[in-house]
Amino acid sequence: MVRAWYMSNDVEDQRLENHLTPQKMVSLDEVKRLTGVEYFGINLNTYQTDGVLDNIKKERGYTYEDELVCSKECLQNYEEKLKIFFAEHLHTDEEIRFVVEGSGYFDVRDKNDEWIRIEVKPGDLIILPSGIYHRFTLDTTNFIRAKRFFVGEPVWTAYNRPADHFECRKSYVEKLNVRQISV
């Protein structure tokens, strides 16, 4: 079961859970309502044959697939990449990640511009809508292996906030009825 919670704005160590005091957990339904982020639980023992992942890929048109490993040993320019991942940004397309090993945190802004931290573990498939401000960090295990999916030729460009002029951001704001905040 994936866990999500409102997180503190003052982050000393991004790899820690960084709960508010008192803790404020958020259900998956609330995460979806407040951010548009979608979640699927995938059975790691059967996904290659049970058709669940295949159906999601087919329905959503994911034609591209690769695998990303984030660890000191496997990721080129490790420190630099982690900094890029943790800078608040958006993409012009969905960000789809299916965790097969390890763990980490996706932080996403809710409608009121508050950070919600979503913990991802093996079997979690998370879909961040295009135009959502977000960031990613490894946790204290410093390791994650995740499949990335994409519709067509992949574009991984991250646009750091502020990026409100992008059409994808405007559509996201309109669809989610996001409170407009000047930055």
Ligand SMILES: CSCCC(=O)/C(O)=C/O
């Ligand atoms: C576990 S995937 C690494 C993070 C990433 O690919 C990304 O784009 C974060 O926003």
Ligand SMILES: [Fe+2]
């Ligand atoms: Fe991203």
